[in-house]
Amino acid sequence: MRRGQTLLGALARAGFARLSEVGEALEEAAALSGWTEADLVEALHSSASSATAIHDALAARRLQ
Secondary structure (H helix, E strand, O other): OOHHHHHHHHHHHOOOOOHHHHHHHHHHHHHHHOOOHHHHHHHHHOOOOHHHHHHHHHHHHHHO
């Protein structure tokens, strides 16, 4: 299985919608933060709104 398919599956299991959009944001957040995408998904999984959390984290990281 390709890495992208694995990531999309993890995002779906974590309750994300609009997987391709969130996947792109997650890839950018990983590149900016140095965290792996898997670690970010794990951290966001427990968030009340995972989709909002990834976008908020990415916006904050872009400002730095």
